[in-house]
Amino acid sequence: xxxxxxxxxxxxxxxxxxxxxxxxxxxxxxxxxxxxxxxxxxxxxxxxxxxxxxxxxxxxxxxxxxxxxxxxxxxxxxxxxxxxxxxxxxxxxxxxxxxxxxxxxxxxxxxxxxxxxxxxxxxxxxxxxxxxxxxxxxxxxxxxxxxxxxxxxxxxxxxxxxxxxxxxxxxxxxxxxxxxxxxxxxxxxxxxxxxxxxxxxxxxxxxxxxxxxxxxxxxxxxxxxxxxxxxxxxxxxxxxxxxxxxxxxxxxxxxxxxxxxxxxxxxxxxxxxxxxxxxxxxxxxxxxxxxxxxxxxxxxxxxxxxxxxxxx
Numbered sequence: 001x002x003x004x005x006x007x008x009x010x011x012x013x014x015x016x017x018x019x020x021x022x023x024x025x026x027x028x029x030x031x032x033x034x035x036x037x038x039x040x041x042x043x044x045x046x047x048x049x050x051x052x053x054x055x056x057x058x059x060x061x062x063x064x065x066x067x068x069x070x071x072x073x074x075x076x077x078x079x080x081x082x083x084x085x086x087x088x089x090x091x092x093x094x095x096x097x098x099x100x101x102x103x104x105x106x107x108x109x110x111x112x113x114x115x116x117x118x119x120x121x122x123x124x125x126x127x128x129x130x131x132x133x134x135x136x137x138x139x140x141x142x143x144x145x146x147x148x149x150x151x152x153x154x155x156x157x158x159x160x161x162x163x164x165x166x167x168x169x170x171x172x173x174x175x176x177x178x179x180x181x182x183x184x185x186x187x188x189x190x191x192x193x194x195x196x197x198x199x200x201x202x203x204x205x206x207x208x209x210x211x212x213x214x215x216x217x218x219x220x221x222x223x224x225x226x227x228x229x230x231x232x233x234x235x236x237x238x239x240x241x242x243x244x245x246x247x248x249x250x251x252x253x254x255x256x257x258x259x260x261x262x263x264x265x266x267x268x269x270x271x272x273x274x275x276x277x278x279x280x281x282x283x284x285x286x287x288x289x290x291x292x293x294x295x296x297x298x299x300x301x302x303x304x305x306x307x308x309x310x311x312x
Contacts, residue, residue, distance in 0.1 A: 228257035
């Protein structure tokens with residue numbers, strides 16, 4: 001096993017000092033210094049769509065490139081990625097990533113986002129370069145006392161780099177070490193990523209288990225988008241094993257939450273998964289009804305192909 005990955009595993013298991021703070025270091029100190037009266041932190045944690053509506057004013061009213069400005073910018077980037085608005089994300093990200101003096105943790109995050117955009121556009125080699133740069137930076141920043149949230153980010157990068165076994169073992173160690181944590185966002189991220197790894201390793205039993213755990217923790221947050229995604233992932237875990245009735249149950253829940261969260265991409269994917277199930281069940285009338293609800297112009301990759309197949 002590569003030495004740096006071995007060191008990472010040891011750090012994940014034996015780290016005893018931790019802080020559950022997301023994003024850049026200044027964020028925890030910025031909550032009492034907002035230039036505007038609305039609690040933008042709470043809004044951005046609970047509703048990505050509302051966050052994107054309000055955050056431009058906060059960016060405009062805050063000194064550009066200050067620590068608080070970077071905290072707000074990170075909210076904007078996270079919301080765009082969560083809602084899968086990739087073109088908008090790329091347009092906003094490119095001017096920022098070219099700066100030379102970015103705060104370290106902000107730089108790590110934009111490298112990760114840039115890598116995901118590049119991979120989404122079909123250039124896995126260049127994406128791997130950015131993932132590795134982000135991983136090295138993150139390990140350097142956290143070489144003494146790695147924080148659990150940031151170790152999840154490393155594991156997520158390993159997922160994109162197809163280092164499935166290493167990432168999976170790292171997260172299992174993290175789950176064991178921080179089993180006593182009750183932070184819902186941390187647990188949601190942990191079990192969501194464990195679900196990703198279990199699926200890629202072909203363990204459908206564990207895949208379902210982790211998807212259910214992620215959903216349980218998502219329901220303890222106020223974030224409708226996370227709840228929609230968690231229900232969607234539970235549904236998919238049952239679709240993979242052809243448990244169609246259970247899959248439809250959770251797809252319907254995902255649909256309700258996705259509409260509330262105004263995540264049109266997730267809504268489209270939910271309709272298409274449901275249509276796929278009805279096609280397998282030879283219920284063509286339901287397939288036609290669902291396809292009419294899909295906004296097909298923004299479909300990409302496998303979902304664009306699935307839409308075309310079902311339409312035919």
